[in-house]
Amino acid sequence: MKVGIIGVGTVGASVANILRDNRDIITARAGCEITAVIGVVNDLSKKRDVTIELTDDIEKVLNDDSIDIIVELMGGIEKPYEVVKKALENGKAVVTANKALLAYHRYALQDLAGDTPFEYEAAVAGGIPIINALREGLTANNIESIRGIMNGTCNYMLTKMIKEGIDYDTILKEAKELGYAEADPTFDVGGFDAAHKLLILGSIAYGIDAKPEDILIEGIQNISPEDIDFAKEFDYSIKLLTIAKKIGNKIELRVHPALIPNSEMIAKVEGVMNGVSVIGDKVGETMYYGPGAGGDATASAVIANIVDIARRGKGSPMLGFESSNKEFLTLMPKDEIQTKYYIRLRVEDKIGVLAKVATILGEKNISIEKMIQKPLNKTCAHLLLSTHTSIEKDVIEALENIENAGAVTEKPVMIRIED
Amino acid sequence: MKVGIIGVGTVGASVANILRDNRDIITARAGCEITAVIGVVNDLSKKRDVTIELTDDIEKVLNDDSIDIIVELMGGIEKPYEVVKKALENGKAVVTANKALLAYHRYALQDLAGDTPFEYEAAVAGGIPIINALREGLTANNIESIRGIMNGTCNYMLTKMIKEGIDYDTILKEAKELGYAEADPTFDVGGFDAAHKLLILGSIAYGIDAKPEDILIEGIQNISPEDIDFAKEFDYSIKLLTIAKKIGNKIELRVHPALIPNSEMIAKVEGVMNGVSVIGDKVGETMYYGPGAGGDATASAVIANIVDIARRGKGSPMLGFESSNKEFLTLMPKDEIQTKYYIRLRVEDKIGVLAKVATILGEKNISIEKMIQKPLNKTCAHLLLSTHTSIEKDVIEALENIENAGAVTEKPVMIRIED
Numbered sequence: 001m002k003v004g005i006i007g008v009g010t011v012g013a014s015v016a017n018i019l020r021d022n023r024d025i026i027t028a029r030a031g032c033e034i035t036a037v038i039g040v041v042n043d044l045s046k047k048r049d050v051t052i053e054l055t056d057d058i059e060k061v062l063n064d065d066s067i068d069i070i071v072e073l074m075g076g077i078e079k080p081y082e083v084v085k086k087a088l089e090n091g092k093a094v095v096t097a098n099k100a101l102l103a104y105h106r107y108a109l110q111d112l113a114g115d116t117p118f119e120y121e122a123a124v125a126g127g128i129p130i131i132n133a134l135r136e137g138l139t140a141n142n143i144e145s146i147r148g149i150m151n152g153t154c155n156y157m158l159t160k161m162i163k164e165g166i167d168y169d170t171i172l173k174e175a176k177e178l179g180y181a182e183a184d185p186t187f188d189v190g191g192f193d194a195a196h197k198l199l200i201l202g203s204i205a206y207g208i209d210a211k212p213e214d215i216l217i218e219g220i221q222n223i224s225p226e227d228i229d230f231a232k233e234f235d236y237s238i239k240l241l242t243i244a245k246k247i248g249n250k251i252e253l254r255v256h257p258a259l260i261p262n263s264e265m266i267a268k269v270e271g272v273m274n275g276v277s278v279i280g281d282k283v284g285e286t287m288y289y290g291p292g293a294g295g296d297a298t299a300s301a302v303i304a305n306i307v308d309i310a311r312r313g314k315g316s317p318m319l320g321f322e323s324s325n326k327e328f329l330t331l332m333p334k335d336e337i338q339t340k341y342y343i344r345l346r347v348e349d350k351i352g353v354l355a356k357v358a359t360i361l362g363e364k365n366i367s368i369e370k371m372i373q374k375p376l377n378k379t380c381a382h383l384l385l386s387t388h389t390s391i392e393k394d395v396i397e398a399l400e401n402i403e404n405a406g407a408v409t410e411k412p413v414m415i416r417i418e419d
Numbered sequence: 420m421k422v423g424i425i426g427v428g429t430v431g432a433s434v435a436n437i438l439r440d441n442r443d444i445i446t447a448r449a450g451c452e453i454t455a456v457i458g459v460v461n462d463l464s465k466k467r468d469v470t471i472e473l474t475d476d477i478e479k480v481l482n483d484d485s486i487d488i489i490v491e492l493m494g495g496i497e498k499p500y501e502v503v504k505k506a507l508e509n510g511k512a513v514v515t516a517n518k519a520l521l522a523y524h525r526y527a528l529q530d531l532a533g534d535t536p537f538e539y540e541a542a543v544a545g546g547i548p549i550i551n552a553l554r555e556g557l558t559a560n561n562i563e564s565i566r567g568i569m570n571g572t573c574n575y576m577l578t579k580m581i582k583e584g585i586d587y588d589t590i591l592k593e594a595k596e597l598g599y600a601e602a603d604p605t606f607d608v609g610g611f612d613a614a615h616k617l618l619i620l621g622s623i624a625y626g627i628d629a630k631p632e633d634i635l636i637e638g639i640q641n642i643s644p645e646d647i648d649f650a651k652e653f654d655y656s657i658k659l660l661t662i663a664k665k666i667g668n669k670i671e672l673r674v675h676p677a678l679i680p681n682s683e684m685i686a687k688v689e690g691v692m693n694g695v696s697v698i699g700d701k702v703g704e705t706m707y708y709g710p711g712a713g714g715d716a717t718a719s720a721v722i723a724n725i726v727d728i729a730r731r732g733k734g735s736p737m738l739g740f741e742s743s744n745k746e747f748l749t750l751m752p753k754d755e756i757q758t759k760y761y762i763r764l765r766v767e768d769k770i771g772v773l774a775k776v777a778t779i780l781g782e783k784n785i786s787i788e789k790m791i792q793k794p795l796n797k798t799c800a801h802l803l804l805s806t807h808t809s810i811e812k813d814v815i816e817a818l819e820n821i822e823n824a825g826a827v828t829e830k831p832v833m834i835r836i837e838d
Contacts, residue, residue: 029558031741127702129556137548139448140722283546283719290705300702303559322450
């Protein structure tokens, strides 16, 4: 079986090299030899740590009849879409690690692929075989919820902030130096990377189509030392969570920082590691843990797909459903979300402020569960509180009302609590 | 697709009922309707919580041409072996949750099955799709090690012992009352159940054939409050671990209680839950967590196999290898195992005893890492120590020598440390 790799960066080089270095075990498992025969790069003059032949002629590779599988690792959205489309038209199986491509075009790609294998294990949570687990391991279940820690950059930063008390700007600088964060970190810290992965899992769990712009996406940029202190005080961790949840026949899809009780298994996922907790109506909770990034770990998932294609020809249905889900499911509007909330208010330290805040919350049927008041200086204090389960719309309106009533000296901050 | 269930106990009833209750989602995922049409029971007069037809005529079901898949849930070894053999001869796919059957007959069954699907996800770690992960998700990797917590009874007991200080006999009684332990608990607490599961994973990871009697199996019966105290003092958990490890071209397969640092993810698997940590040479560590037992959780895994068969016809190679592993691997003899050890000695509290113990350990090249001496009464003390990495044979001989030298007042106890 012959593989062409489009894009020979870190992951592409790992795919080529693992197919070479682990040839014996992979051949025994697959039942045939799998060879990376060529890699496509933009710049042939750049030195790369691979022994496969390289070319800059993408068309030649896409039209080469001897190549069975195209591995797409080029990055971007529209260009790779054209490439994999061409590969499928030419009857080649496709394996990709490209989550952005899938976040926008997964249903079109499913239609295009038809019976030709189109696989993407590496697109979600890197080396963890979570697509495999959700698409094949849990098929007996109605999925009640998925909660994922699927961005290593954010988890590294939040872990350091909570364990070592380092502030956001300092840890972001460190993450950049370590290569965990890009020069422009927005894609990671803003939650967009995690959102792409969530949309893929949402399709497999529920058969629901949505694009990034349809769902709630919040990043970790506003997490302050006060929030960390509150979390520690009440034995929570703060994680950038991706959440897919079924409430009746509405599906919540959202990405945001969340407070999670430390007793939960998913709260124990630390540093750059990823973890995904899935609750099925029959199996209960299962959790999947491992490296979410890195050349070899991601390539491990890419090659798992290649071996699967070599073994079985036709794979599982690309997005997990052979026929459409009969149940009519719709995306839950963002403001209908119900959860618990942590709220940080910077208030003037004077009589009547707490009463004003409590009254406004009460008007929106928001009841307080826990509260800490911390003096900031002579005139100001932080009011840190958590609520019982409330409706997102009410919380947002209450915070606006608190701001408009002049009860606070800076914009209120809210973090959802997931327990 | 029509399913016959042989054995309608807790798991069999769950399989039938989930296929009924989750029919819509399962049909959408599988692409066809899957129906449990009949269940075979020994005693037709016993009331069961199912709506499928029941019979006590096993032959009729095995010979019924309209049945596509036989689900074997009868328990035992030789009887189910004959049953699944017959099913395979009649061209029926087989799904089983029977780990004992596989511990003894998996290679014979692989030969018998040939291209007919024979699946067994539920046989290891209940609802966790670990067979799926190891057989399909991690195929790019040489597996360096697998460490599993795969017996919920033992993990429940050990968790209670370490968290609440309850002693072994009390917690065993409680586990029996809660239905977590059988009237004769030996199969669980003696490590045999976990060993059966380990042998299956050893085959998928390494293609190595072994029977329970070939491998090291120790239970948790000798864990004392002193051991628990030592573990807590040095931030360890005690778990019944199943270990498969590749050292050169020797494979260690062993089941025994082990001390694990609390910082490791697998140490955080508590109560009746199961967890399996797999280290691959390329992906690094991935971990799988979930319920290891229970009717619905186990049935979730059984049905995942059924859906897979419905979708793809031919499954993956039963034991993970399409052709035999070229690398010549042998089972590592028990006494060649190398690890760290915790040793508990009950000694007379008098001058010279520690010197005697230290001398005997030194003669066997065993060096002490940590030690606690605790007075027991006026004349006796406990010497609790951990060693640096040592050879199993040396440790066993040293403990015999310590006993023979009259340095201890009861048989020395040893627990391996895995970090």
